[in-house]
Amino acid sequence: MEKFLELMTEALERDTGTVQADDVFREYPEWDSLAHLTVISLIDEEYGMVIPRDEFGKMQTLAEVYQYISSNSQQ
Amino acid sequence: MSYLNYEQVGILGLAAAVPRNVYHNLTDNDYFSLEDTKAIVEKIGIYERRIAPEGMCASDLCRAAAEKLFADLAVDRNEIDVLIFISQTPDYRTPGSGIILQDWLGLPKTCAAYDVNLGCSGFIYGLSLAFGFAKQDGVRKVLLLNGETRSKAYSFKDRKTGFLFADAGSACLVSKGTAFGESHFLLESFGSMHDYIMIKAGGSRCPSSLKTIKERAFPDGSIRSDEQGVMDGSGVFEFSITEVPRQVRQMLKITNREMDSIDFVVLHQANAFMNDHLIRKLKAPVSKAPTSLEKFGNTSSVSIPLTMVTQLGEELGVSKSLLLSGFGVGLSVATAQFDTPGMKISDLEEI
Numbered sequence: 001m002e003k004f005l006e007l008m009t010e011a012l013e014r015d016t017g018t019v020q021a022d023d024v025f026r027e028y029p030e031w032d033s034l035a036h037l038t039v040i041s042l043i044d045e046e047y048g049m050v051i052p053r054d055e056f057g058k059m060q061t062l063a064e065v066y067q068y069i070s071s072n073s074q075q
Numbered sequence: 076m077s078y079l080n081y082e083q084v085g086i087l088g089l090a091a092a093v094p095r096n097v098y099h100n101l102t103d104n105d106y107f108s109l110e111d112t113k114a115i116v117e118k119i120g121i122y123e124r125r126i127a128p129e130g131m132c133a134s135d136l137c138r139a140a141a142e143k144l145f146a147d148l149a150v151d152r153n154e155i156d157v158l159i160f161i162s163q164t165p166d167y168r169t170p171g172s173g174i175i176l177q178d179w180l181g182l183p184k185t186c187a188a189y190d191v192n193l194g195c196s197g198f199i200y201g202l203s204l205a206f207g208f209a210k211q212d213g214v215r216k217v218l219l220l221n222g223e224t225r226s227k228a229y230s231f232k233d234r235k236t237g238f239l240f241a242d243a244g245s246a247c248l249v250s251k252g253t254a255f256g257e258s259h260f261l262l263e264s265f266g267s268m269h270d271y272i273m274i275k276a277g278g279s280r281c282p283s284s285l286k287t288i289k290e291r292a293f294p295d296g297s298i299r300s301d302e303q304g305v306m307d308g309s310g311v312f313e314f315s316i317t318e319v320p321r322q323v324r325q326m327l328k329i330t331n332r333e334m335d336s337i338d339f340v341v342l343h344q345a346n347a348f349m350n351d352h353l354i355r356k357l358k359a360p361v362s363k364a365p366t367s368l369e370k371f372g373n374t375s376s377v378s379i380p381l382t383m384v385t386q387l388g389e390e391l392g393v394s395k396s397l398l399l400s401g402f403g404v405g406l407s408v409a410t411a412q413f414d415t416p417g418m419k420i421s422d423l424e425e426i
Contacts, residue, residue, distance in 0.1 A: 033235060033295065034118055036309050041316070041352050050313050 004066045011038040021063040077262040081206045085255030088419035090144035091245040091384040092136045093125040095425045106232045120347020124241035124372040126226045133164045133222030134172040136244025143424045144246045156214040158188040161197040164224045194404025195343045197376025199411045203260040205249040219247040223375040230299035235308045241372035245380035258413035265406040271310045272404045276301035319402050320356045326410045340364045343401040344378035393417045
């Protein structure tokens, strides 16, 4: 989880420690179409997975994103 | 799965043309703030685009490319039995531009000529068609033209598309020849995603009207009309980073090749963020994966031949192993793998 949050901090270009598991990520002022692309890209590179868009659209918090990755990761 | 393979047919030469007119992404767009512009431009890696002036069409760019190719290869125009023009920006709704180009280029009346409507996968689809025709006993040479004035199809005030697209045309001459080895094509369609990249109005389902030409504002600050292209950027990105590496791996398996044995991997030039991701995922060394995005942007089906002309040039004059992959509008993905004994690459034509 810690590594995932670091990754999201990098993707969203936020200050260290300002990204928490329960944050509703779409409410970050940094969240836009470019940030979305970066998140997809980093998840693919780190976990080898592209989260189906229908699933991703339902997710509110980073904890939910991480939960999905953990349950579906083949690694 | 549509898998095609041929032997003893290949590319004799390739030429490309762009408008002289240069648009500078960082400084010429006064709709977005400098900060927004910089963030977008750095992400997509497109700094300059060639934009056709009013009155210059995709067909004009292809004509210039074809004339250059004919001159460089000393082509006998009477030997061209098929002309294929691939574009989504033809001159007219009717007739197709391919048939007009038959006349402009002085090709004989015995030449078959027609248009194909395809986007970013269109060069590979076009090659697969051209190779198929050229294998016929009754066909000597095939001229494949890919042309786009993509810059005209999108709003410059659209955050997702306003910095990406540019104009260009290419001409590729295909023929039989004992020097050509095997060539392989994988072609796939994902029509359920047809609205990921789309121009909704202006066709038969939604004809042009006062309503369709009206510009509207969207929540992200973009402004466009229904006559202009709309793109689901994240959807296309997810699609491409999933399907392109899968298809390329499938191709390498079919041809029993490793990435190490391929000299150049030429991908459709979508944007640097997407292309860099794909190159890393394909584990292709950057030195083997040329890009023309910085100076020529995304020219849809012309981007692969334009990259070969501007970035590889004489490198392709001698024997090389190539892997080409185009992906986008459709959505559609196509990959080709063949070894060229060497082809004539003309210098870039500017008009």
